[in-house]
Amino acid sequence: MVVDSYDFWLFDLDGTLVDAEWSYTRDVFDRVGDRLGRRFSDREAEILWHGLGGARNAQLVEWGIAPEDFWPAFHAEEDPQTRAEATFLHDDAADLVGRLDAPVGLVTHCQAFLTGPVLQHLDIRDWFDTVVCCTEELGWKPDPAPVRHAMRDLGVEEGSTGVLAGDGANDIGAAWNAGLDGIHVERHGPEHRGQCVLGDYRVGTFHDLIN
Incomplete structure (x- = not known):
């Protein structure tokens, strides 16, 4: 299964694991x-x-x-x-992360003053071994700098295989720019998005990676 294929996992937050009403x-x-x-x-x-x-x-x-x-x-x-109170967790995201037996990190454009309360409200902070919030100083996806920062925090060894899962083209770009595989989860459909996002895996739900 895909869940057993990687030494570490990184995730985007908004639109990938959670969404707001x-x-x-x-x-x-x-x-x-x-x-x-x-x-x-x-x-x-x-x-x-x-x-x-x-x-x-x-x-x-x-x-x-x-x-x-x-x-x-x-x-x-x-x-x-x-x-935080308007944010909900995608069931398929919970099912996937719960199956991972590997270091897990979060790399998000959501700013720290919002990310912390969201993770606390949903009681998912302990899902992640590191949380990286992009900034002007650190960079924004598809810049690989935030991804590499998360990898350093995880203590990823050279030669380790990793993946970043996200709902946008910037997530896949950041993964590829950092030498990782990219999983695109399409929460909207390409016809609604107006474009097709490439990825090493393209799924409509994370359940597609489990079943």
């Missing part, structure tokens, strides 16, 4: 829109929240929104406890 996402983008003087449609909010179009900054620029204006407004409108 749509009502929370819609409310955040309503308030961000008020700050920026621009309304975000449901489709725009979904694209940015899930990274459906790939790199979010490139998408913002395409829509005429300066990333340096958007991100401070976005983070200012995210309340850690409210976000």
Whole structure:
């Protein structure tokens, strides 16, 4: 089975292991829109929240929104406890991680002030031997730097085989750039995403890796 094929596993968080209720996402983008003087449609909010179009900054620029204006407004409108309470765990993610007998790490674009409360609320912090939150200083996926940082934290030995599982093209890019395999879990469907994301494994649910 795939679960026995790797010496260590890395995961993305949002959209891969967990997701937020749509009502929370819609409310955040309503308030961000008020700050920026621009309304975000449901489709725009979904694209940015899930990274459906790939790199979010490139998408913002395409829509005429300066990333340096958007991100401070976005983070200012995210309340850690409210976000945590609106977040749910995917059942297939719990089934997969529970079967792993190997070091497990998290590499996420979700910022530390949000990641901690989410993991605590869902009682899954002990799933991970390391948690790496991307930053401007550390880098953003598909930059391999955050992945390599997680590998160092795990004490991965040279020659070890590893994999990163995520729901976006940036996750697979980060995996490949760091010399790992990439598992893409498609939570939305390529027709809704607007593109097909490649990967060493492409699944609709992590149950496909178990059964």
